[in-house]
Amino acid sequence: MNTVKTGMLLAALTALFGVVGYMLGGGTGMLLALGLAVATNAFAYWNSDRLALSAHGATEVDERTAPDLVRMVHGLAARAGLPPPRVYLIDNPQPNAFATGRNPENAAVAATTGLLSVLSPDEVAGVMAHELAHIKNRDTLIMTVSATVAGAIASLAQFGFLFGGRGGERPNAIVMLLTAIIAPLAAMIIQMAISRSREYDADRMGAEIANNPMALASALAKIAGGVSHIPNEDAERHPATAPLFIINPLSGRGMDNLFSTHPATENRIAALQALAQQMGAAAPAPSFTRPPANGPWNTPRRGPWG
Template identity: 70%
Template sequence: MNYVRTGMLMAGLTALFGAVGYLLGGSGGMLAALGFAVVTNLFTYWNSDRLALSAYNAQEVDERSAPELWRMVRDLAARADMPMPRVYLIQEDQPNAFATGRNPQNAAVAATTGILRTLSYEELAGVMAHELAHIKNHDTLTMTISATMAGAISSLVTFGMMFGSRDHRPNVIVQILLAILAPMAAAIIQMAISRSREYEADRLGGQICGNPVWLADALAKIAAGVSHVPNETAEAKPATAPLFIINPLTAGGMDNLFSTHPDTGNRIAALMEQARAMGVSRGAASFTAPGASPWSSAPRQPGPWG
């Protein structure tokens, strides 16, 4: 099902590429745009993780440079019966995190320094479990392709208006409408694909970490942090917003209308219902990963993390 969804996403965004190209440059523009879409899809498939990580200047860490975070991801991956992804840190004050990669064998998780300062150990475990759930479900390829293609559509509109054929270039009004509607159409495609995947990643993440309440508490803290701390890179590259566990964009209005993330309150409610079904509470003991020591359920102070 995940591969079908990815194929539908690529087909929809490729068709949108062709339509924009035709409006900007006629049949020749359409062929050029479709060719560009095919190249972009192929490049993104093989380089999706590097594209996302480089956009945020993420730095890979290991057991020496970030031992507690690295071991947490290792133990959660063992719990989820999946390969351990690479682990990255982003020097960013906004608390947030994302996962990327074309498959579980070629994946990475990234956390901002802001999230390490904001969350407790257990809450961060819930977040990392959510990101591992995206990887396990093969959502990361879908999200990264949609982010890259949506950004490329905006670039195509700008390029076409500046350098398109004069014989086929639309009038100023159509150009303005394209500049507004084409990225909006790409966002709608992203929204249709992404929202349901966040609920599923929350559910599976709650199972992986052993206590959905931890993830629910983390979502509340991250949402509060996002509302007060802007992420300048995300604001400059809004097409990457679906990658994050909480929408990193602080603008309201149309951004919220076409948000690729479900309402945070609804996500928290679903997680609390899952916790009740599992019979766990906020202070419930955590899991024991294969070959690892049990995690303490005693409250810990938020980061910084070593």
Template identity: 65%
Template sequence: MNHLKTAVLLAGLTALFMAVGFLLGGRGGMMIAFVVASGINLFSYWNADKMVLRMYGAREVDETTAPDFVHMVRDLAARAGLPMPRVYIVDNPQPNAFATGRNPQNAAVAATTGLLQTLTADEVAGVMAHELAHIKHYDTLTMTLTASIAGAISMLANFGMLFGGGHRENGSPFGAIGTILMVILAPLAAMVVQMAISRAREYEADRGGAEILGRPMVLASALAKISGTAHHVPNYEAEANPATAHMFIINPLSGARMDNLFSTHPAVENRIAALRELATRTGSGTWPPSGPPAAGKWQDAGAASRGPWG
């Protein structure tokens, strides 16, 4: 079913890309946009994960540079029945995380330094279990592809504005109206992508992550902490690339831009309520006590101790 949703979503984004080309250059522009969109779809399938990681300046870590963090992800991946993903840390003060990759065999998980500095070790494990659930459900394929195509739509609209798109001599049947439409469509492109990603994916990843970890309220505690901090700490890379917002466990955008009129993420209160219900139904624990942040263990090489995941 996820493969079908991905195909439908990509077809819709390709159609939108072609519509932008038509407004900029008429039928000729539409055909060029179709060829370009086909190339982007193919390129993105193989490379979108690398592009997103590079966009956020993610640095890959291993057993030498972040032993406890990597060992924790390895343990969780084994519990989930997944291959070991590549592990990255993003130097960003906003507490957040995301997963990317076209399939479980070519996946990566990334956590920000803000996440490691804010959450306890168990809470970080809950967040990474959520991201591994996205990988297991093949959500990351949709996430990476839509982020790439949506970014291309906005770039095409900006290109048209800079180089005179919408003028009748360029083949556009709408002239100046086409240019105005591009101004409107460019910011709306990110919203369309965000709305196309079902909020149900986040609920499913929460449930899947809680099952991998075996402690739903640990993830609930992490969500409460992240949401209470994230929107007060700007993520400038995400603000510059709003089409990638749906990839994060919590919406990384500040809400100051119109990109946030439609959010891809369910309300945190509802997600916590769903996890609380799961914990009650399975008898798997209550709200965990507070603890020290995990950064001292996982953020840098030379950690003093392995901790429970080492």
């Protein structure tokens, strides 16, 4: 159902783009704005992983610097039928994580130090499985497409005053003003709806990959609580990256409204609880247990991750 919903939302974005072009830009303006948006988003597509990771100061780790996390991620990737992604750590006290990359062969997952200090190994496994589900579902590609069309709509609305209307005549000034304001807003709402629809799919698939829906549900509750009390300054400086995270890093309220990048956490937890019942209470738990030595994640680095 969410896949169908995503397709419908992408179609709505495309239709909105056509309407805005018809109202403001004419054929020439429409093509120019689309060309600019496509060029900008093509650069973002090929460099999305580097840009997102750099924005949050992520550092790549391996089996020497973060053995337990890397082995966990690689084991989950194998279970999901994915090539092992690159693994990154973000020195940030807010518990959170995200995945990025244009396809499974060029993917990366990133976790904050706050996530690893708050969550148990089973909960971390649930979060990492959720991010791998995004990679498997190619959600980063979907979000790139939606960003391209939404960007084209915003560009067309902004440049509408520079182009003639239908038949070489400029449309009514009030219509142009309203379109310039409403069209980008509508595009943003649709883009956020696409992001929300992908989270439910990633929760379900991630819970199945880790074979532990309740661990992911518990992780979501802890992350939401941490986000509501611990600010993420990097996310505040780069709000466009907010839809990438498992929980919106900009706010802990996460309401299921038009302007939310994520579904309400309580709704996601309820869906995972229902999935746990479907899978059966006797389903075997994954074997991600906390190592006893050298801190909670058995890493040779100073402190848990520092």
